[in-house]
Amino acid sequence: MTGTGSTRPTPGSPHPSPGSPLRVGLIGYGLAGSVFHAPLIAATEGFVLDTVVTSNPERQAQARAEFGDALRCAASADELWDRADELDLIVIASPNKTHVSLATAALKAGLPAVVDKPIAGTAAEARELAALADERGLLLSVFQNRRWDNDFRTLRKLLDDGGLGDVWRFESRFERWRPRPKGGWRESGDPQEIGGLLYDLGSHVVDQALVLFGPAVSVYAESDVRRPGAEADDDTFIAVTHANGVRSHLYVSATTAQLGPRFRVLGSEAGYVKYGLDPQEAALRDGKRPATHTPWGVEDEAMWGRVGSGESPLTGGGSPAPTLPGDYPAYYAAVAAALRGEGRNPVSAHEAAAALDVLEAARRSARDGVTVTL
Structure with missing residues (x-):
């Protein structure tokens, strides 16, 4: 690099100098x-x-x-x-x-x-x-960052351990109750702003589905503008069929008066149901910061999901599945x-492009009322 005493390489060099910040x-x-x-x-x-x-x-x-x-x-x-x-x-x-x-x-x-x-x-x-x-x-x-949510990390472990058997259906919800728009570019109807929930929360749920179950082969979507004064989609559903046969049903909404489970995963041997959001965003908003040797991303045992078959977890079915800590710092x-x-690069632009293929197909499906083949 230029500059007296600098140990960092010039822009474009493969790797920074060892030990330099x-x-x-x-x-x-x-x-x-x-x-x-x-x-x-x-x-x-x-x-x-x-x-x-x-x-x-x-x-x-x-x-x-x-x-x-x-x-x-x-x-x-x-x-x-x-x-x-x-x-x-x-x-x-x-x-x-x-x-x-x-x-x-x-x-x-x-x-x-x-x-x-x-x-x-x-x-x-x-x-x-x-x-x-x-x-x-x-x-x-x-x-x-949602690849490092506590529930997503837990689900990946459950899938790796094989306890659910062959997964047939994956339900993922990122729902909120915000009956009045907050305004700002995220809720703008101007296409140049790339606003709306499909590209906001939809980016997360689609990315997670592709990471878990691989490439999509078809997409069906329903997308609505529900709230008075809203300009961009605020209630969207995406159905993805993966190449391996798994079906993902993905919900993103600001109009959900009663929130569903964050994950409901149904397999040939058992299912996993998990309610509630990862606590890391709330902690960061509250000014808390991750620090070495300090617990981070840990949730109360009462929020653990349950693994079982034949009965709803809300009526005591299944067994608690300990939730792994969330770990945004890992990114x-x-x-x-x-x-x-x-x-390696934790999330490549090529992976992001594959998720955008699904989001674009969902937008077309919702607009034209068709199932889009990828």
Whole structure:
């Protein structure tokens, strides 16, 4: 790298120098940046949160209050490209419509990048970004943090152990009760904003289904705008048929007055039913931070799911299945390892493109009333 005494390589070098801190520039300090990315970056061994990009003076003050006056704040991402030789990673946590342009700029500046989900509005754009990263030999990773939810980690273990037998049906719900829209770009009806629940929470439930059960071969969806004054989909159902025969039924909604189970997984030997959300988001929102040797992502035993057959878990059927702790910090630890050449990219842009194939098919299915073959 340029600069007197610097031990970090020039942008685009395969791996940072051993032992040197990895300096991170974070673009965006709204919900995603302030609640998820900044705390997790700061908690990752070997990472230093160097710069936060936000033009909002209040958010700049908020960032400095939490991470110290040594934190740099910039009003524009252009300031990062001008200092590319001082950084090792760019994290993009800005509104969805900016993801492609900012990721492209980062890669062209020779900087690896993490992009919040969805990485793009279309699978084609995601694959173009993946090709650019591959061409430049740079890491491009997608923040699919729900792969490290407590219930998802537990379900993966149950599947690996084989106790459910052959899975026939997977039900996944990410439901909320928000009868009045909150406003903002996430609920905008402007297609350029890439808002609505299909691309927001849908990005999570589709990604999880593909990780668990592999490629999709057909997609059917129903998508509605239910609430008065709402502009984007707020109640969506996606049915995915996987190549291995598993059927995934995925629900994302802001209009659910009675919440269903987060997971209901039905197999040839037993089923698994789990209620409630992973506690990590609530903890981060409350200002709690992951720390070494301190329990993180642990839920009360009363919230454990149950494994059994022949009777509802709500009437005592089955046996409690201990929930593994949630582990969002593992994502950035894996990114750090990948940057140092010591591990693989935890979520590639190619994987994100496969999920976008399903989301695009779901949008078409809901619009045209057809089942879409992939």
